[in-house]
Amino acid sequence: MTESADTDSRQLWCVAPGCYELRHAPLGGRGPDMLTVRTLASGVSRGTERLVLEGRVPPGEHQRMRAPLQNGDFPFPVQYGYQSVGIVEAGPDGWTGRTVFALHPHQDVYRLPATAALPLPAGLPPTRATLAANMETALNAMWDSGAGPGDRITIVGGGVIGLLLAALAARLPGADVTLVDVNPGRAELARSLGAAFALPDAVGDDADIVFHTSATEAGLKTALAAGGVEARVVEVSWYGDRVPAVPLGESFHSRRLQLIGSQVGSVSATRRPRWPHARRLAKALVLLDDARLDRLVTHVVPFAQAPARLPELLTERADALAILLDYR
DSSP states (O other): OOSOOOOEEEEEOOOOOOOOEEEEEOHHHHHHHHEEEEEEEEEHHHHHHHHTTTTOOGGGTTTOOOOTOOESSSSEEEEOOOEEEEEEEETTTTTTTEEEOOOOOSSSSEEEEEGEEEEEEEEEEHHHHHHHHHHHHHHHHHHHHHHOOTEEEEEEEEEEHHHHHHHHHHTTTEEEEEEOOOOOHHHHHHHHHHHHHEEEGGSOOEEEEEOOSSSHHHHHHHHHHHHEEEEEEEEEOOOOOOOOOOSSSSTTTTOOOOOEOTHHHHHHHHTTTTOHHHHHHHHHHHTTTOOGGGGGGGEEEEEHHHHHHHHHHSSSTTTOOOOEOOOO
């Protein structure tokens, strides 16, 4: 039995550089193995979604950078996003009434296969659960780094991914973790997550593992300078269509640094044989069981106001971390 296809939804679309609009669209019918989800909140991934809004996804990356349930095509118009939490209004036995996470674009009600939704762990607030895809990125980067107990770990870039990496790294027994950012206002937040804080000009050069998340040339230079001999430097940033200068001169070779890329689209090679994407995402939800992470959500925007308010919040000058769209 299928439900009516007449139910209307509101969808957030990028329609031109710097311009969003809300569009109305019918949901379509619901098959027997599909869910109807009423959204509570969705998270805006500030770095990636800024590049999408600016039309800066390179043509060669149009297919690889598609969100799992994206509508439309790059550059425009495109319905993007991948951090949605909602309540199941209809579905197979056992699903109705459950709160779920889905890699769905920003939309107030939607239908998707039950296999594409993950129930939230007991006690996890929907607002914090919107960070699940960001936590999945941080978890994958940790695996790529090979970081372990006792390591000296430096994280350059105090955005959401950098702060989640700091929280994960600080859980390693005996690890010395330092968050580096140009904004001294990140210091207290870093310390609350168990990490020290440093400005770029105060960074040492003896880290075992370095993560770079700032998506800036200056940040990458700082990250390479922070690594000790034969350290691993994990580049987590995505620059879109920018071509950053990579400082591989000076002591890069003599220190035998390893510079590797980490991207969440593929599970880290160290875990891939045993960890399908669904298992990794489920673990990311479990890792969000930490009330300190609520502080990463700095701005809440009613969904109806998203076209007017999001463009400014996504600019580089805005002092925002995680941005939450509220559908209630």
